[in-house]
Amino acid sequence: MDDGSTIGAQLRRIRHERGLSQEGLAERAGVSRDLIAKLEQGARRSARLTSLMRLATALDVELSALTGKRERMGTAGRDGASVLALRDALLSPTHLPGLDDDDGDDGEPAPLDDVRRSVDDACRRYWAGDFAVLIARLPALIGEARLTHAAEGERAVYPLAMAYDLAASIMVHLGREDLAAVGAERALTVAHGGADELLWATLHATYAWALLHQARLDEAERLAAGMAARIEPSFSAPPTAVAAWGNLLMTALAPAAAAGRDVDEYIAMARAGAERIGHRIKIYNTSFGPATVAMQATHAHAVRREPDKALKASQAITREDLTGISYGRHLLDVAQALLDARHRAAATERLTEAHAVSPVWFRHQAVARELVDSIREAETRPSPRIRALARAVNLN
Structure with a gap:
């Protein structure tokens, strides 16, 4: 029975609210009416991410409104309270012009080196998928970084900008793209007040990522590509x-x-840059190198439903090339390609491996939920692994 929380139920409810027929929504989104009918009937195997993004855009809602990825912000308990505290840190009235910039804290600012170390530790925890601890710590870290920034000025731009950027990234994972955009904007505003153009430019990637998850595909691409053109290196x-x-x-x-656009030029340009470097370079809580290009090529081909190309690109990556949740996300792309190539058992193995990277991170991945549900639906008797993965992503 439909409990009102499935993709199909959400799609039907929002479509009715917009006064659209299935035919009208199909025309607006550029998908088939049959796809919409199947989704609303509960055929979740049809719920590909690209189609959902088009439907979300046509309905003028965030992607999480369809996928059910949104975190319950008002739930009781420590985790719920921590998310609320992080929301409040991003939306503090003290950000308004003319108000004090200390969140009401009359304490002494922490030494700059201590704040930088705390931010760097938070970055490591992010890539390790240690989200529960990170969510709990970020509100206080943002407050400390703001105090230090107020006292130190430009010297303290990096830790405050990165604290906001981490908050934005976490909010994307929790399905709160609206708050993610706020956090990304805060980070960019702080970085713009400093002298490090590469920091400011790099942080646009998080804003573009939030736009992507709002199904604002054209804006996301233009922002990232435009900033890349601005800083194109000699x-x-x-x-x-x-x-x-x-x-x-x-x-x-x-x-x-x-x-659905061609991505070969992006891959070729990035590959040339990665080959010039020759190894992985870490910069501002990101990294870039040959494995990054292979990982993103795998992702692009998986999204475009080109499993052979995706699996071929993935062969250039070893476990040592990627760390933490970046490797987990790569495994989801590989699992998608394997499933499209009708290798369910291998896809299940990759999903199990991705879950082991970080169970908390895995639980919030819409792609993981869709893949697990597709495999479970295709199996006459779901295997113990799939039943365990279904519980991990809260599938009933």
């Missing part, structure tokens, strides 16, 4: 400049692939 530029540029190209690739 032949003699240092590796960090090439890495910042390459990461923005790879950010532009994702919405282009989701929109």
Whole structure:
């Protein structure tokens, strides 16, 4: 029985609210009426991410409104309270012009080196998928970084900008794209007040990522590609400049692939930059190198439903090339390609491996939920692994 929380139920409810027939929505979204009918009847196997993005755009809602990814912000308990505290840190009235910028804290600002170390530790926890601890710590870290920024000025731009950027990234995972955009804007505003153009440019990737999850594909691609063009490095530029540029190209690739556009030029340009560097470069809580390009090529081909190309691209990546949840996200793309190639058992293995990277991160991945549900629906008797994965992503 439909409990009102499935993709189909949400789609039908919002479509009715908009006064659209299935035919009218299909025409507006550029998908078939049959797809909409199947989704609303509960055929979740038809719920591909690219189609859902088009439907979300046509309905003028965020993607999470259809996928059910949105975190319940008002739930009781420590985790719910921590998310609320992080929301409040992003939406504090003290951000308004003319008001004090200390969140009511009369304490002494922490030493800049201590704040930087705390932010760097938070970045490591993010990639490790340690979201529960990170969500609990970020509100206080943002407050400390704001105090230090008020006292130190430009010298303290990096830790405050990165604290906001981390909050934005977490909110994307929780399905709160609206708050993610706020956090990304805060980070960009702080970085714009500093002298590090590469930091400011790199942080546009998070804003573009939030736009992607709002199904604003054209805007996301234009923002990332436009910023990449702005900082395009010369032949003699240092590796960090090439890495910042390459990461923005790879950010532009994702919405282009989701929109069904050709991505070969992005891949070729980024690959040339990665080959010039020759190894992985870490910069501002991101990294770029040959494995990054292979990972994003795998993602693009998986999204475009080109499993052979996706699996071929994935062969260039070893476990040592990627860390934490970046490897987990790559495994989801590989699982998608394997499932499209009708290798359910292998896809299940990759999903199990991705879950082991970080169970908390895995639980919030809409793609993981869709893949697990598709495999479970296709199996006459779901295997113990699939039953365990279904519980991990809260599938009833």
